[in-house]
Amino acid sequence: MDFKTTANKVWYFIEKILISPFGQISFSSFFIAVVSGIFLAVPYDIKNPYDSLSLLLLTNPAGVFFRNMHYWSAQVFLLSSILHIIDHFRRKTEKKLNNGVWFRVTVSLFFLFYIMISGFILKGDADSEQAGRILRSLFEQIPIIGSFIGTLFLGREGDYQLVYVHHIATASILLWVIIVEHSKNFWAELNTFLYSLLFLVVIGLFFSAPLHDGKNVLIKGPWYFVGLQELLHWIPQTQLIILFCVLLLILFYLVKNLKEEYSLIVKSFFLILLFFYIILTIVGYFFRGENWEFILPWKSSTNFGTEFQPAFVSKAEEIEPSKFKVILGRREGCIVCHQMSGLSKSHDPEAIGCFSCHLGNAFTLNKYAAHDRMILIPGNLTDSKQTCGTAQCHPDIVPRIDNNIMSTMSGIVSVNRFVFDELTSPSVLSHVKDLGFSNADSHLRNLCASCHLGNEKTELGKINELSRGGGCNACHLNYSDDSNEQLNEYAKSKVKSEKSKNENQKLNFPKVHPDLNLQISNNHCFGCHSRSGRIATNYEGWFETLKSQQEVKGNKDYRVLMDERVFQKTKPDAHFEKGMECVDCHLAQEVMGDGSLYLHKEDQVKIQCTDCHSNQTTNRVSYSNLDYESRKIVDLKNAKREKTDFISIQKSKLPFTNAYVNSANQKYLVTKTKKDSLLLIPPAFVCSEGKAHQRVSCNSCHTEWVSYCVGCHTEYNPNEDGFDLLANKEIKGSWIEHPSDFYVDYPALGVRKDNSTGKETIETFIPGMIISLDKMKNDKQKKIFKRLFAPTFSHTINKNGRSCKSCHNNPLALGYGKGELNYLLKGKTGEWNFNPEFSLLPQDNLPKDAWIGFLQTRNEKSTTRTNTRPFTIDEQKRILLVGACLSCHDENSKVMNESLHDFEKLLKRVSTKCVLPN
Known part of the structure; x- marks a missing residue:
């Protein structure tokens, strides 16, 4: 059996399953798309398309259904049209059409693509905006008339009026006329229409049309467009691609009048092109991540658009639309159900909502759909780009954290490998995430690899001595007494529910949220820094012993940590005795990194003793000359002082945002948490006397x-x-x-x-x-x-x-x-x-x-x-x-x-x- 015979049998089998010819399915789905589009036009706001669609998803179940119908019927229309053309080529029926009709069919291919992509653009979300920009740039690459063509079909950037008119009128009418002329019928066959309608109703009821949530770092065009995006990734010469597309349309028109042997070659060429475009589409859609980087689909957390979400399961009719406030440019359903207190102004739900941190689905009131893919504990580095690090929040911080020595553990990894004779030098840039299973790496995996910021926080609760990692939470998570008490009550009710095995057992969900703020205490640092160099315990005046808990029970000179290590009391650091905490010295650019990779911890440290204690003239910087990040910190802490400047540290010229120098050249430091003002005393004379100790730190x-x-x-x-x-x-x-x-x-x-x-x-x-x-x-x-x-x-x-x-x-x-x-x-x-x-x-x-x-x-x-x-x-x-x-x-x-x-x-x-x- 040859390939042609096999292909024909497969084709007949597909037609038998579909009951109706592809052309009739295409006509039926086009008609359904037009009618559902009319219903969708009522709640659609051309001036605020994204907002109107997000509000529709939250408040209008019927509107959701018609939007789903409109979307799915359009996809079926496109696919069945392509299959109909292939069927024409297979049957050689294009030769029965006169040249005028075939010319208009050729023209309709452009309008078929345009009506699909214009509908996608009219969503007004991040995906749509990017697709519109790509399409506009392609049009503008056309010599001489490029700008005119771009404006003709896409209007002014940010204005959807012309695209909307072309979508609902120009392209729709032209396609309907060409379809009618080609099929010689004003309407599709009734049976085909009913079958198509039934199929699309079922799909529309249960599967949602996509709308970008504004948080997903992955932005792509529709599935039929990503093949072109992938092609542009490999061939940046856009004019060549435009010329190739025009030549394809010309070749498509000419195929009708070519001799049989040449016609077969051209059709085979089109089939090969279709095959390669499908490959490009699969790669672009499933194997491309942020910034179009290659990524395996099973390693990506990306939502590929549609999802199972029954359109009729909603309580929207019980809620006033005014309750769905616009938060960070989108409507959000979360705060309608979740009324939380406890967060400071910057992270209050009224300011950033719930979705910004916890993700899920902000455009539904369906409990299960809303909580799908929700992040229970946001802020871990695995999801920080989608939560804390988005453009609306802290986009500059996350890349710095990724390169931070407390994320890479470079020094620990390289020194450990050096000890095990797996490196010839202890100073090689390394990353804990790249640990393998050698002797050295398995040693770290067993004993040391938890103390890095990339280690995920997986359990609810405040930071304590056993805390390790947690990304942004490691420093910024703070539980108030109320939030901690309510979390404990919730945990008790959950245990009680699990023991009773009663699904209706009421859970005491917390109403007070833990805060995220700049109140960073020594407790946040203690978990990791009480290990190895034991900086945290040293600072407070405790040194480790080999004694057991029983040996020191009741003795106040000893302290038993939560990990059961026993420490003995001794003299604490002078700065600790003055009430200073870790962050009173260490800058944000040290703790969160400055974006550079460092071999060892001391290389990342910028603060020096002489920044505060020096007889030299102090470098200073005024409030008006602060960088954006430093000024933000000063404003949040209300740390601006009249007639004073901030100390500028010697090593990197960064501002020390809680250390000041006044007009009398007096220097003082204000502790960040306790707000105590401490005079910064210059070093004693003996510290700088003579030249004998010039090398001594x-x-x-x-x-x-x-x-x-x-x-x-x-x-x-x-x-x-x-x-x-x-x-x-x-x-x-x-x-x-x-x-x-x-x-x-x-x-x-x-x-x-x-x-x-x-x-x-x-x-x-x-x-x-x-x-x-x-x-x-x-x-x-x-x-x-x-x-x-x-x-x-x-x-x-x-x-x-x-x-x-x-x-x-x-x-x-x-x-x-x-x-x-x-x-x-x-x-x-x-x-x-x-x-x-x-x-x-x-x-x-x-x-x-x-x-x-x-x-x-x-x-x-x-x-x-x-x-x-x-x-x-x-x-x-x-x-x-x-x-x-x-x-x-x-x-x-x-x-x-x-x-x-x-x-x-x-x-x-x-x-x-x-x-x-x-």
Whole structure:
């Protein structure tokens, strides 16, 4: 059996199913489209098409039905017309028509397309506006008469009057005349009409016509137009496409009078073109996402237009149309049913509605349709582009959040891979979402991958110590007492309903919504930042121990976190004691990112101690010169002050929106939550005295304490029940950590080089990983030992700073670890001696908590950064030389104060009593 015979059998089978010929179906559906369009014209407002259609969907079930009928009959008309033309070509019946009729049939192809696309444009939604712009630009590419043609068929941009007239009159009448002339009948056959009407009534009752909701990031033309959009994506030369379309119409007209063999070639060419256009349509409709990027349909959350939604299930007749207010350019049915309080002015339902955040379907009162595809907890990064990041809300913020170090976890990922010998450098741009299942990546998946903003918040409730991620909610979600109480009541009623298995059991739905605002407390940061570097607990004055809950029960000097870790009380950060919170220092461009990708957390930080505490002239910026985002923050917080400017930070010139400088050059900071005014005091004279400490950072002197975790044995157990924190699912097999010793003391000191300037500064360091790894997931024989220190800003600042001896005579500060560092006199020279507190590890023969050996150094692979290092041997000797002086001279003595200015000069006149080391 050849292809032609098979194709004919398929064709006959289709015709048999459809009962009637394609031409009659086309005529019937055209007539139904015209009549339903007349009914639709009554509620349609040409000046506000989108608003009138959204109001129709909410208040007029009959109107919804006729709109659905109009839409579906038009689709059937287009499809059956195409099939009718194919049938003509197959039967060769085009040759029976005279040239005049065939010419008008050819012309009708343009008007067939025009009546379809003009109807689509008349919706006035985002899809329609884009389709109109594309069509206008195509018309305007026609040489000489392009602008005229565009105006003739589309009118002025934003004015639907001419398109409306052409749609309901010009194109409709011309098509009806050509159809009548071609079919030689004024009306379609009765049986075909009734079959078509019955089919379209059923479809119209249950399946809605599409209307873009103004939120979906995907904007496309109708299905028959996206093939052209896909073609334009590959061939940007629009004039070639226009010329090709004109040539196709000419070829279509000529096919009637061609010889049989040439006619067959042309028809085959048309069939091949149709096949390729179908492919382009499928790709454009299902495989294109935002900005026409390729995306697999099952990975897209896109609504493809129509949906099952019975037109007759509505309570619209019970509600006054005036209750359906215009919110952000559209009518919304949500607030008719949901009366919520609790949200601040910016996010009040009266201002932004419910749909802006929760999506769903704003154009229906049908409970199930309205809640379809609704987002229960908006603000997660997976949906932020459709919720928080739309053009009407915060479009500039979401791309910044995506590149934010708290979203990528770049430093954590790259350092972890470096530790597992899967990277040769700890500084490689990485992203937590790209984690695979190697030894390093499975380790992160098991133990660390929850602390990133992309981790979804999946449960209702306020932010607490166990909170991880949640996108925008991580910082901006705040439950009032009322909203929290009502949520708890709802949860209780839900449990009661599930236990009783009574569907009619009343649920106590909350009436008070949690707020979204700028009241960002330390509690929002605590969940993630109480882990790893433990910044949040450090700041409040708590250090981690290995004690159990039972050991510290009732002891107020200890604190048990919700994850059951036990912390002991110690001295908090000086800024915490002044009532300052994290956001009082850290800028929006730090916390939310500035759009750039950064290797490590410290690279994204812009604020410095000297922005507030400096003897230099302060950079300032006036309110009138603030950038848009900063001014918005100032306005929302009512933070403008008369006769004052804002401090402009040194590193990026960004305004510090809660730090001010007045005309007398006095600087003060106003806490963002408590509104306390704090005078910003310049550094003490000793901080800048002389040149001895020019390389020393503020942090190095003023960090009171850090946590030391000095020994961790980690292994993979394939039989352990584990959890994949990235995929949020239970798994078999898990990495197990066995911590060894915790203690608090002064930090180690080391050197950090600024990659942009080459300047070196002395900074604070802690053990990043003193770790032994074995029983790997993918290599059971492999063993790894690493001794890596990491730069830290531990947020344990002390106003007074550390003593001279705590650096120059302290083995911890030099990187040797805890122990006794003694200066022993041996005749006319002295010698330093170090006795470590911890035993030496067999892997490298260094004390358990050491960074380097006594008067030794290590290579660049001793830290978790490529631009940091421990002190060189010469630097250690120089530090210890001062330490030798301090073993006799008081640090506040005249001679030690002189040493700050010119230590080399001082050494030339040392007393004969002074015994210096070799």
